[in-house]
Amino acid sequence: MATTIKPLLTDLVSTVSSVPPNYVRPESDRPKLNEVTFDHSIPLLDLQGLHGPNHSSVIKEIGEACQNYGFFQEFFHLPESERLKNYSDDPMKTTRLSTSFNGKHAQHMAINCYPPCPEPELTYGLPAHADPNVITILLQADVPGLQVLKDGKWTAVSPVPYTFIVNIGDQIQVVSNDRYKSVLHRAVVNCKEERISIPTFYCPSPDAVMRPAPQLIDDDHPPLYRSYSYSEYYQKFWKRGLNAETCLDMFKI
Ligand SMILES: O=C(O)CCC(=O)C(=O)O
Numbered sequence: 533m534a535t536t537i538k539p540l541l542t543d544l545v546s547t548v549s550s551v552p553p554n555y556v557r558p559e560s561d562r563p564k565l566n567e568v569t570f571d572h573s574i575p576l577l578d579l580q581g582l583h584g585p586n587h588s589s590v591i592k593e594i595g596e597a598c599q600n601y602g603f604f605q606e607f608f609h610l611p612e613s614e615r616l617k618n619y620s621d622d623p624m625k626t627t628r629l630s631t632s633f634n635g636k637h638a639q640h641m642a643i644n645c646y647p648p649c650p651e652p653e654l655t656y657g658l659p660a661h662a663d664p665n666v667i668t669i670l671l672q673a674d675v676p677g678l679q680v681l682k683d684g685k686w687t688a689v690s691p692v693p694y695t696f697i698v699n700i701g702d703q704i705q706v707v708s709n710d711r712y713k714s715v716l717h718r719a720v721v722n723c724k725e726e727r728i729s730i731p732t733f734y735c736p737s738p739d740a741v742m743r744p745a746p747q748l749i750d751d752d753h754p755p756l757y758r759s760y761s762y763s764e765y766y767q768k769f770w771k772r773g774l775n776a777e778t779c780l781d782m783f784k785i
Protein backbone atom coordinates (compact mmCIF):
# COMPACT_ATOMS: atom_id res chain seq x y z
CA MET A 533 0.00 0.00 0.00
CA ALA A 534 1.43 3.36 -1.02
CA THR A 535 1.88 5.86 1.77
CA THR A 536 1.44 9.56 1.11
CA ILE A 537 3.76 11.90 2.94
CA LYS A 538 2.20 15.21 3.86
CA PRO A 539 4.60 18.06 3.02
CA LEU A 540 5.69 20.28 5.88
CA LEU A 541 5.09 24.02 5.64
CA THR A 542 8.86 24.45 5.36
CA ASP A 543 8.78 22.28 2.20
CA LEU A 544 6.03 24.40 0.63
CA VAL A 545 7.56 27.72 1.43
CA SER A 546 9.78 28.14 -1.61
CA THR A 547 6.84 27.45 -3.92
CA VAL A 548 4.16 29.75 -2.52
CA SER A 549 3.75 33.50 -2.97
CA SER A 550 0.77 33.87 -0.64
CA VAL A 551 -0.26 32.33 2.67
CA PRO A 552 -2.14 29.01 2.14
CA PRO A 553 -5.82 29.66 3.01
CA ASN A 554 -5.82 27.32 6.03
CA TYR A 555 -3.09 29.47 7.64
CA VAL A 556 -4.87 32.81 7.12
CA ARG A 557 -6.27 34.04 10.46
CA PRO A 558 -9.71 35.67 10.65
CA GLU A 559 -9.47 39.45 10.32
CA SER A 560 -10.26 39.96 14.02
CA ASP A 561 -7.28 37.80 15.02
CA ARG A 562 -4.27 39.02 13.06
CA PRO A 563 -0.96 40.26 14.46
CA LYS A 564 -1.48 43.98 13.58
CA LEU A 565 2.27 44.37 13.28
CA ASN A 566 2.17 48.16 12.92
CA GLU A 567 0.76 48.43 16.47
CA VAL A 568 3.60 46.45 18.11
CA THR A 569 5.92 48.46 20.37
CA PHE A 570 9.67 47.97 20.54
CA ASP A 571 10.29 48.33 24.20
CA HIS A 572 13.73 47.31 25.39
CA SER A 573 12.72 47.15 29.01
CA ILE A 574 12.35 43.36 29.41
CA PRO A 575 14.77 42.95 32.34
CA LEU A 576 18.21 41.64 31.45
CA LEU A 577 19.78 39.83 34.41
CA ASP A 578 23.21 38.39 34.95
CA LEU A 579 22.61 35.28 37.05
CA GLN A 580 26.32 34.77 37.59
CA GLY A 581 25.83 37.27 40.42
CA LEU A 582 23.92 34.54 42.30
CA HIS A 583 27.25 32.96 43.22
CA GLY A 584 28.81 36.09 44.72
CA PRO A 585 28.22 38.84 47.26
CA ASN A 586 25.31 40.26 45.21
CA HIS A 587 23.28 37.07 45.72
CA SER A 588 20.37 38.74 47.52
CA SER A 589 20.12 41.69 45.14
CA VAL A 590 19.99 39.30 42.14
CA ILE A 591 17.24 37.29 43.89
CA LYS A 592 15.35 40.55 44.39
CA GLU A 593 15.73 41.46 40.71
CA ILE A 594 14.41 38.03 39.66
CA GLY A 595 11.41 38.46 41.98
CA GLU A 596 10.65 41.92 40.58
CA ALA A 597 10.95 40.70 36.99
CA CYS A 598 8.55 37.80 37.72
CA GLN A 599 6.04 40.16 39.37
CA ASN A 600 6.17 42.98 36.86
CA TYR A 601 6.88 41.22 33.58
CA GLY A 602 6.63 37.43 33.96
CA PHE A 603 9.59 37.47 31.55
CA PHE A 604 13.29 38.18 31.81
CA GLN A 605 16.46 37.58 29.83
CA GLU A 606 19.51 36.07 31.44
CA PHE A 607 23.06 35.97 30.24
CA PHE A 608 24.58 32.53 30.09
CA HIS A 609 28.21 32.07 30.90
CA LEU A 610 29.77 28.71 30.28
CA PRO A 611 33.46 28.43 31.04
CA GLU A 612 35.48 27.37 27.99
CA SER A 613 36.36 24.04 29.67
CA GLU A 614 32.62 23.20 29.92
CA ARG A 615 31.94 24.24 26.33
CA LEU A 616 34.75 22.02 25.09
CA LYS A 617 33.29 19.02 26.92
CA ASN A 618 30.17 19.26 24.74
CA TYR A 619 31.97 20.03 21.51
CA SER A 620 32.72 17.38 18.93
CA ASP A 621 33.37 17.47 15.20
CA ASP A 622 32.62 13.75 14.93
CA PRO A 623 29.45 13.58 12.77
CA MET A 624 28.70 10.07 14.11
CA LYS A 625 28.48 11.30 17.68
CA THR A 626 24.97 11.93 18.96
CA THR A 627 24.11 14.49 21.58
CA ARG A 628 22.21 13.11 24.52
CA LEU A 629 19.81 15.23 26.47
CA SER A 630 18.64 14.26 29.91
CA THR A 631 14.88 14.53 30.01
CA SER A 632 13.83 13.49 33.48
CA PHE A 633 14.79 14.18 37.04
CA ASN A 634 14.50 11.92 40.07
CA GLY A 635 10.73 11.80 40.26
CA LYS A 636 8.53 12.02 37.19
CA HIS A 637 9.28 15.69 36.60
CA ALA A 638 10.10 16.31 33.00
CA GLN A 639 11.95 18.71 30.83
CA HIS A 640 10.46 18.91 27.34
CA MET A 641 12.33 20.54 24.54
CA ALA A 642 10.90 21.77 21.24
CA ILE A 643 12.53 23.13 18.13
CA ASN A 644 10.30 25.73 16.48
CA CYS A 645 11.14 26.50 12.90
CA TYR A 646 9.25 29.42 11.36
CA PRO A 647 9.85 29.66 7.61
CA PRO A 648 9.80 33.07 5.89
CA CYS A 649 6.22 34.03 5.11
CA PRO A 650 5.10 36.07 2.07
CA GLU A 651 2.29 37.77 4.05
CA PRO A 652 3.28 37.99 7.75
CA GLU A 653 0.29 40.26 8.50
CA LEU A 654 -2.15 37.42 7.87
CA THR A 655 -0.89 34.73 10.21
CA TYR A 656 1.24 33.78 13.23
CA GLY A 657 4.20 31.55 13.84
CA LEU A 658 2.53 30.67 17.16
CA PRO A 659 -0.70 32.38 18.24
CA ALA A 660 -0.98 34.09 21.64
CA HIS A 661 -0.77 31.71 24.58
CA ALA A 662 0.59 31.36 28.10
CA ASP A 663 2.76 28.33 28.86
CA PRO A 664 1.01 25.62 30.94
CA ASN A 665 4.17 24.39 32.68
CA VAL A 666 6.30 25.76 35.56
CA ILE A 667 8.94 27.78 33.78
CA THR A 668 10.20 28.03 30.19
CA ILE A 669 13.74 28.79 29.08
CA LEU A 670 14.01 29.81 25.44
CA LEU A 671 17.00 30.13 23.19
CA GLN A 672 16.51 32.23 20.08
CA ALA A 673 19.07 33.23 17.47
CA ASP A 674 19.27 36.74 16.08
CA VAL A 675 16.00 36.83 14.09
CA PRO A 676 13.26 38.65 16.04
CA GLY A 677 9.74 37.23 16.32
CA LEU A 678 8.87 36.77 20.00
CA GLN A 679 6.33 39.28 21.35
CA VAL A 680 5.03 39.66 24.89
CA LEU A 681 1.79 41.29 26.06
CA LYS A 682 2.81 44.12 28.42
CA ASP A 683 0.23 46.59 29.77
CA GLY A 684 -2.23 45.51 27.06
CA LYS A 685 0.25 46.13 24.20
CA TRP A 686 2.19 43.61 22.15
CA THR A 687 5.88 44.28 22.72
CA ALA A 688 8.67 42.83 20.58
CA VAL A 689 11.53 41.15 22.48
CA SER A 690 14.69 41.99 20.53
CA PRO A 691 17.19 39.13 20.64
CA VAL A 692 20.26 39.82 22.79
CA PRO A 693 23.29 37.61 22.00
CA TYR A 694 24.28 35.02 24.65
CA THR A 695 21.03 35.24 26.57
CA PHE A 696 18.19 32.91 27.35
CA ILE A 697 14.65 34.25 27.68
CA VAL A 698 12.99 32.98 30.86
CA ASN A 699 9.25 33.07 31.34
CA ILE A 700 6.95 32.09 34.16
CA GLY A 701 4.37 29.43 33.29
CA ASP A 702 0.84 28.95 34.66
CA GLN A 703 1.99 26.65 37.52
CA ILE A 704 4.17 29.35 39.10
CA GLN A 705 1.28 31.79 38.84
CA VAL A 706 -0.83 29.30 40.85
CA VAL A 707 1.86 28.44 43.45
CA SER A 708 2.60 32.15 43.94
CA ASN A 709 -1.16 32.85 44.24
CA ASP A 710 -0.95 35.38 41.39
CA ARG A 711 2.13 37.25 42.66
CA TYR A 712 4.15 36.07 39.68
CA LYS A 713 2.55 36.35 36.25
CA SER A 714 2.29 33.81 33.46
CA VAL A 715 2.26 36.25 30.57
CA LEU A 716 0.66 35.92 27.13
CA HIS A 717 3.22 35.74 24.35
CA ARG A 718 3.25 34.85 20.65
CA ALA A 719 5.66 34.38 17.76
CA VAL A 720 5.22 36.32 14.52
CA VAL A 721 6.85 35.60 11.17
CA ASN A 722 8.62 37.81 8.65
CA CYS A 723 8.96 37.73 4.88
CA LYS A 724 12.77 37.55 4.71
CA GLU A 725 14.31 35.06 7.07
CA GLU A 726 13.65 31.71 8.67
CA ARG A 727 13.58 31.87 12.46
CA ILE A 728 14.44 29.07 14.87
CA SER A 729 13.69 29.07 18.57
CA ILE A 730 14.38 26.32 21.10
CA PRO A 731 12.20 26.38 24.21
CA THR A 732 12.73 24.03 27.16
CA PHE A 733 9.65 23.54 29.32
CA TYR A 734 10.06 22.47 32.96
CA CYS A 735 7.05 20.38 34.01
CA PRO A 736 6.00 18.89 37.36
CA SER A 737 5.21 15.17 37.50
CA PRO A 738 1.67 14.43 36.25
CA ASP A 739 0.47 13.42 39.74
CA ALA A 740 1.97 16.48 41.50
CA VAL A 741 -0.70 18.35 43.45
CA MET A 742 -0.61 22.01 42.52
CA ARG A 743 -2.09 24.77 44.69
CA PRO A 744 -1.15 28.15 46.12
CA ALA A 745 1.74 27.81 48.62
CA PRO A 746 0.28 27.82 52.17
CA GLN A 747 3.02 30.28 53.26
CA LEU A 748 1.54 32.89 50.93
CA ILE A 749 -2.02 32.55 52.23
CA ASP A 750 -3.44 34.69 55.03
CA ASP A 751 -6.59 36.68 55.75
CA ASP A 752 -5.58 39.36 53.25
CA HIS A 753 -4.49 36.84 50.62
CA PRO A 754 -7.05 34.02 50.36
CA PRO A 755 -6.20 31.17 47.96
CA LEU A 756 -7.21 32.07 44.40
CA TYR A 757 -7.03 28.53 42.97
CA ARG A 758 -8.32 25.11 44.00
CA SER A 759 -5.85 22.23 44.17
CA TYR A 760 -5.55 19.91 41.18
CA SER A 761 -3.10 17.46 39.66
CA TYR A 762 -0.74 18.72 36.97
CA SER A 763 -2.09 16.08 34.57
CA GLU A 764 -5.61 17.52 34.96
CA TYR A 765 -4.27 20.96 34.08
CA TYR A 766 -2.23 19.73 31.14
CA GLN A 767 -5.16 17.82 29.63
CA LYS A 768 -7.54 20.77 29.98
CA PHE A 769 -4.92 23.10 28.48
CA TRP A 770 -4.39 21.03 25.33
CA LYS A 771 -8.12 20.28 24.91
CA ARG A 772 -8.55 24.03 24.28
CA GLY A 773 -5.44 24.32 22.10
CA LEU A 774 -3.21 27.41 22.05
CA ASN A 775 -5.52 30.17 23.04
CA ALA A 776 -5.41 33.74 24.34
CA GLU A 777 -8.03 32.91 27.03
CA THR A 778 -6.04 31.76 30.04
CA CYS A 779 -6.67 28.19 31.17
CA LEU A 780 -6.03 29.38 34.75
CA ASP A 781 -9.63 30.66 34.96
CA MET A 782 -10.89 27.07 34.92
CA PHE A 783 -9.08 26.45 38.24
CA LYS A 784 -10.03 29.66 40.06
CA ILE A 785 -12.01 29.37 43.28
O1 LIG B 1 9.36 31.07 19.21
C1 LIG B 1 9.21 31.78 20.20
O2 LIG B 1 9.88 32.79 20.39
C2 LIG B 1 8.15 31.44 21.23
C3 LIG B 1 7.94 29.96 21.42
C4 LIG B 1 6.89 29.66 22.45
O3 LIG B 1 6.28 30.52 23.02
C5 LIG B 1 6.58 28.27 22.78
O4 LIG B 1 7.10 27.34 22.11
O5 LIG B 1 5.79 28.05 23.74
Ligand SMILES: [Fe+2]
Pocket residue numbers: 661662663668717
Ligand atom coordinates in the same frame (compact mmCIF):
# COMPACT_ATOMS: atom_id res chain seq x y z
FE1 LIG C 1 5.24 29.75 24.78
